Amino acid sequence: MLRIERATHDAIVAHARRDHPDEACGVVAGPEGSDRPVRFIPMLNAARSPTFYEFDSADLLQLYKELEANDEEPVVIYHSHTATEAYPSRTDIAYAQEPNAHYVLVSTRSEDETEFRSFRILDGEVTEEPVEVVEPDA
Template identity: 70%
Template sequence: MLRIDQATYDAIVEHAKRDHPVEACGMVVGPVGSDRPERLVEMVNAAGSPTFYEYDSTDLLHLYKELDDRDEEPVVIYHSHSATEAYPSVTDINLASEPGAHYVLVSTREHGNNEGPVEFRSYRIIDGVVTEEDVQVDAAVATLSPEASHEETG
C-alpha cells in the first residue's frame, strides 16, 4: 500500500493538470529504506510529449547525486497519462528500474487541466510484473517543508 500525505497527493495532481496535455513526471523521495514519501521533486519532461515522458539525463544525474548525499531514494515515481487510463504502458513497464518504488500514474484524460477529478493509481513494477496497490491519502503521514513541496530540478 502507498501511504501519501494530502499535500503531496495534491501537488502531484496539480503538476499533472498544469502540464496537460504533455505528460508530467517527477518523484517523491524519502530516507533510504523508509518507504516514506517526504520530498516532492518535479521533473521536466524532456520529451515534451503527450504520450511519453523522459527525464533530462543531466537533471537526473544531479538528482541521484543529491539523493546519495542526503541518504534518500525514490519512494514514488510518478507521471501522467493525458489521453489514456492510469495504467502502465508497455514502455512504462520496460523502463521501471526501481523495484522498491511505488509507480504512480495520474490520468488527466477526462478533464485535462480543468477542474474535476483525476484517476490516481499506484503500482509496484518488479521484473516486468505490474501489481496495483491501494493508495491511502492521509493528512498526517508526512509534512512537506515549504521549499520541498514545489522543488524542481533543471
C-alpha cells in the same frame, strides 16, 4: 500500500494538470529504506510529449547525487497519462528500474475527474496497490 500525505498527492495532481496536454513526471524522495514519500521533486519531461515522458539525463544525474547526499531514495516515481487510463504502458513497464519504488500514474484525460493509482513493477510484472491519502502526522 502507498501511504501519501494529502499535500504531496495534491502536488502530483496539480503538476499533472499544469503540464497537460504533455505528460508530467517527477519523484517523491524519502529516507532510504523508509518507504515514506516526503520530498516532492517535480521534473521536466524532456520529451515534451503527450504520449511519452523522459527525465532529462542531466537532471536525473543531479537528482541521484542529491538523493545519495541526503541518504534518500526514490519512494514514488510518477507520471501522467493525458488521454488514457492511469495504468502502466508497455514502455512504462520496460523503463521501471527501481524495484522498491511505487510507480504512480495520474490520468488527466478528464477535466472533471482525476485517476490516481499506484503500482509496483518488478521484473516486468505489474501489481496495483491501494493508495491511502493521509493528513500530516496521521
